[in-house]
Amino acid sequence: MKTARLIYSFIIFLGSLTFIPPKSRSNGLEPISPIEKQTYDPDEIVLGGILFMDKRLSKDNSVSCFSCHNIFSNGADNKRFSVGVQKTELPLNTPTVFNSSLNSFQFWNGRAKSLEDQIDGPLITKNEMGSNWKDVVEKLQNDPKIASQFKKVYNRPISEKLIKKAISNFERSLVTPDSQFDKYLKGDTSAISKSQADGYRLFKTYGCTSCHQGRSVGGNFFQKFGLIIPYYDKDSLAEGSVHLGRFNITKLESDRFVFKVPSLRNVANTAPYLHDGSIDSLNKVIKLMGRHQLGVDISEDDALKIEMFLNTLNAPIPESTSLLRRHLEK
Amino acid sequence: MKNRKLIYIAIASIVLLVLFTLYFHSTKDFKSNQLSHSKELVQNIHLNQKKIIKSILELMANKNNNFDELNHSVELTSNNCISLQKDQFLTANTKSQVDSICNKIDRQSQLAESFKSLSSSYFISIRYLQHKSELINYNNLMGATLSSSDKNTNFLLNSAFSYTIFLDEVAFLILSDFVKSSNIDNKKESLENSLLKSHIRNILHSRVKLIELQNEIESLTPSLEIKGLEKLIKVKTEEYLENQKSMKIAFMLIGLISLITTVFATLKASRLAELLIFANADLDQKVVDRTIELEESKKLILKQQEEIFASERLNAFGEMAAGIAHEINTPLCSINLANSFVKKFLSTQDSKYKDRAVKMSDQIDSTVERISVIISSLRKVARNGVGDEKEIVTLKEVVDDSINICRERLKNSSIDLRIDIDDNALLKIQSVNISQVLINLINNSYHAVQELDDSWIKIQSENIGNKIRIMIIDCGTGISKENLEKIFTPFFTTKAVGVGTGLGLSISRRILKDHNTDLNYQTYNGNTCFYFDLDLCDLLEIQLEKPA
Numbered sequence: 016m017k018t019a020r021l022i023y024s025f026i027i028f029l030g031s032l033t034f035i036p037p038k039s040r041s042n043g044l045e046p047i048s049p050i051e052k053q054t055y056d057p058d059e060i061v062l063g064g065i066l067f068m069d070k071r072l073s074k075d076n077s078v079s080c081f082s083c084h085n086i087f088s089n090g091a092d093n094k095r096f097s098v099g100v101q102k103t104e105l106p107l108n109t110p111t112v113f114n115s116s117l118n119s120f121q122f123w124n125g126r127a128k129s130l131e132d133q134i135d136g137p138l139i140t141k142n143e144m145g146s147n148w149k150d151v152v153e154k155l156q157n158d159p160k161i162a163s164q165f166k167k168v169y170n171r172p173i174s175e176k177l178i179k180k181a182i183s184n185f186e187r188s189l190v191t192p193d194s195q196f197d198k199y200l201k202g203d204t205s206a207i208s209k210s211q212a213d214g215y216r217l218f219k220t221y222g223c224t225s226c227h228q229g230r231s232v233g234g235n236f237f238q239k240f241g242l243i244i245p246y247y248d249k250d251s252l253a254e255g256s257v258h259l260g261r262f263n264i265t266k267l268e269s270d271r272f273v274f275k276v277p278s279l280r281n282v283a284n285t286a287p288y289l290h291d292g293s294i295d296s297l298n299k300v301i302k303l304m305g306r307h308q309l310g311v312d313i314s315e316d317d318a319l320k321i322e323m324f325l326n327t328l329n330a331p332i333p334e335s336t337s338l339l340r341r342h343l344e345k
Numbered sequence: 346m347k348n349r350k351l352i353y354i355a356i357a358s359i360v361l362l363v364l365f366t367l368y369f370h371s372t373k374d375f376k377s378n379q380l381s382h383s384k385e386l387v388q389n390i391h392l393n394q395k396k397i398i399k400s401i402l403e404l405m406a407n408k409n410n411n412f413d414e415l416n417h418s419v420e421l422t423s424n425n426c427i428s429l430q431k432d433q434f435l436t437a438n439t440k441s442q443v444d445s446i447c448n449k450i451d452r453q454s455q456l457a458e459s460f461k462s463l464s465s466s467y468f469i470s471i472r473y474l475q476h477k478s479e480l481i482n483y484n485n486l487m488g489a490t491l492s493s494s495d496k497n498t499n500f501l502l503n504s505a506f507s508y509t510i511f512l513d514e515v516a517f518l519i520l521s522d523f524v525k526s527s528n529i530d531n532k533k534e535s536l537e538n539s540l541l542k543s544h545i546r547n548i549l550h551s552r553v554k555l556i557e558l559q560n561e562i563e564s565l566t567p568s569l570e571i572k573g574l575e576k577l578i579k580v581k582t583e584e585y586l587e588n589q590k591s592m593k594i595a596f597m598l599i600g601l602i603s604l605i606t607t608v609f610a611t612l613k614a615s616r617l618a619e620l621l622i623f624a625n626a627d628l629d630q631k632v633v634d635r636t637i638e639l640e641e642s643k644k645l646i647l648k649q650q651e652e653i654f655a656s657e658r659l660n661a662f663g664e665m666a667a668g669i670a671h672e673i674n675t676p677l678c679s680i681n682l683a684n685s686f687v688k689k690f691l692s693t694q695d696s697k698y699k700d701r702a703v704k705m706s707d708q709i710d711s712t713v714e715r716i717s718v719i720i721s722s723l724r725k726v727a728r729n730g731v732g733d734e735k736e737i738v739t740l741k742e743v744v745d746d747s748i749n750i751c752r753e754r755l756k757n758s759s760i761d762l763r764i765d766i767d768d769n770a771l772l773k774i775q776s777v778n779i780s781q782v783l784i785n786l787i788n789n790s791y792h793a794v795q796e797l798d799d800s801w802i803k804i805q806s807e808n809i810g811n812k813i814r815i816m817i818i819d820c821g822t823g824i825s826k827e828n829l830e831k832i833f834t835p836f837f838t839t840k841a842v843g844v845g846t847g848l849g850l851s852i853s854r855r856i857l858k859d860h861n862t863d864l865n866y867q868t869y870n871g872n873t874c875f876y877f878d879l880d881l882c883d884l885l886e887i888q889l890e891k892p893a
Contacts, residue, residue: 243544310473
């Protein structure tokens with residue numbers, strides 16, 4: 016009897032081992048960490064979302080944040096250059112608004128640190144939205160519907176600060192967890208295929224993770240474009256050209272051609288690439304990065320595998336957008 | 346007059362006390378919150394400084410290559426600094442201290458920025474070398490002979506690795522020689538070689554620079570200032586607590602004064618107030634007494650109600666008593682009659698009556714049989730079935746038990762009893778209770794239609810899904826609207842005094858509630874119809890319950 020009981024308890028012990036969760040990969044040694052789910056206040060998100068789609072934020076009520084950042088597809092537009100109120104093309108490619116809260120800096124040249132500060136950029140720039148805060152606050156104050164929503168969420172009247180807060184907090188809800196790769200990082204080895212895992216290994220061994228790391232797979236510091244082999248001819252660029260990058264802000268020689276390292280989350284959905292949107296395919300941009308940033312020629316096979324890996328960073332569009340959509344359809 | 350003055354003083358001192366208390370608490374919370382907030386901020390800065398150093402060390406060791414932590418710590422430190430600068434407790438001399446901390450941290454975050462770029466490019470170069478060495482080793486493994494340039498490259502790579510890992514000085518010399526030498530014949534260089542050179546140069550340069558940066562960042566840790574500030578906050582807190590002590594004494598003094606004057610004023614207060622207090626107390630007592638009384642009578646009423654419901658069973662039978670007597674009386678009469686005939690035959694022994702006498706004797710037998718059926722039904726139904734287990738019975742059994750008791754009475758009033766039920770419907774019910782419901786309903790119908798011509802009562806069943814609907818319909822023309830609202834209330838009856846108790850329907854309803862159903866009323870083809878639904882029994886369930 017006793018031995019039988021011992022054997023039973025041993026079997027139960029073995030069975031219980033199968034319930035121990037698989038060891039998480041994000042133990043600090045992986046250069047990329049998964050995105051965690053965000054919690055948010057639904058009322059504030061709806062208000063922020065409505066402001067995000069409100070064309071009154073622009074000078075002639077023709078453009079909203081949403082015009083260039085389509086939050087129901089990829090958080091950007093698929094054009095090389097977006098068009099603002101002046102009907103002229105903007106000089107830089109529009110980055111996605113998804114996961115922008117995970118970036119340590121905003122804009123290609125990183126001139127804003129917080130999302131709140133970032134809003135000033137497009138809102139005031141002449142050929143983007145070309146407006147100013149005084150007008151925007153006044154226009155919104157005249158709409159009792161918006162005013163009552165502000166009252167409901169913040170219990171305070173409309174102000175520049177609160178508009179920024181609402182939009183920024185909406186943007187903070189636009190994170191995309193649950194990508195296949197995040198599942199893989201959390202220990203589900205079957206979440207990505209063998210060749211995708213191989214792509215990830217190559218991504219690390221080629222040195223891509225030197226810059227594209229962290230939760231956002233980039234976005235947390237600056238790097239020179241053309242680090243190993245220069246991309247632009249130093250003398251051919253005019254003063255103040257957008258290709259000078261951060262140099263235009265700091266005027267430091269070391270910041271010439273330096274840009275914010277872009278996030279690679281959802282990268283397969285956000286063509287075209289580079290700050291000027293000049294490259295249209297992922298394959299091309301992988302090889303270009305290898306050549307100019309790492310000094311290696313990435314073979315066709317490896318580029319394909321890396322591209323397959325990058326596809327695992329795609330995630331479903333943020334939950335909060337469906338909340339907003341439901342509200343809008345009401 | 347004197348009393349009034351005292352009262353004024355008492356009121357004034359109480360008001361003073363309240364105001365003082367409010368002020369005391371508001372300042373206390375505000376100040377202590379401020380101090381603990383500043384303390385927290387300083388502690389946070391201290392903690393995040395440690396984190397910055399730790400993550401820089403980790404990055405230096407190439408343990409991981411994730412800047413998130415570093416970024417996060419740097420951001421938190423500068424945010425804490427900004428809040429600290431806004432803090433209220435700052436005076437001129439603490440302000441300079443805080444400012445120097447913030448300046449250092451500002452510079453630190455700038456350095457952290459360059460550290461990140463540099464370490465990433467350092468990492469890229471190391472990766473490049475690794476890549477290169479892998480490629481050469483792979484070729485070697487595949488059997489290709491190494492060219493002299495490959496051998497040279499391999500040698501350089503190995504030196505570079507030993508330099509980055511062990512900081513080998515000889516390796517450093519070899520590498521710097523390589524970087525310098527190739528500078529001379531720059532033009533002839535292949536792209537490969539120039540890349541290798543630039544990467545090695547990058548490693549040499551970055552390694553030194555990174556260590557410099559690391560040292561600088563570490564030296565910028567404002568630990569002295571933080572300690573000073575912590576001390577200052579501590580002193581301030583102590584000062585504040587000291588201050589609180591004297592405040593407390595003043596607080597107690599005022600409290601004492603107000604207490605004494607209040608007591609004095611109360612003592613000297615007029616007799617009227619005293620009377621008023623007594624009157625109030627008396628009133629309070631009365632209210633309490635009345636409440637208790639009310640509670641008790643409520644309990645009594647509830648108890649009585651229970652008792653009434655219990656006795657209703659008996660009442661219902663009392664109501665039926667006449668009917669039951671009749672029920673048994675009629676067959677007894679016929680026995681009597683038959684018996685007298687048999688007696689007559691026995692005394693005369695006339696053979697022409699013989700056949701008839703046998704027939705009569707048979708009739709006595711069958712009548713006795715009938716009486717025993719009635720009595721057994723009565724016994725079944727009269728039993729109090731409140732706590733009965735539910736049992737499985739056919740609908741026919743239940744209906745038969747009920748109508749056995751009233752059949753004769755209905756016949757007597759020449760009421761036609763029509764039965765149209767699904768004989769085989771299986772029910773899991775407290776059969777005695779359901780019989781009582783049926784009897785109640787039949788009784789009601791009987792009372793309603795006995796005066797009418799061509800009267801009839803019909804018991805009908807109808808299958809509705811997995812339920813069966815049992816309907817008791819009579820030839821009456823329905824219940825008036827005003828009565829309809831009241832029929833289910835206990836003690837409501839339209840019957841003559843002494844005929845009904847007015848509890849039948851409410852009790853029936855209660856029984857049906859126990860079977861998760863309800864008694865309903867509707868008009869059915871213009872006639873009065875009471876109906877209720879019962880769950881049909883699942884055959885499978887029965888088979889499971891029956892012992893094999």
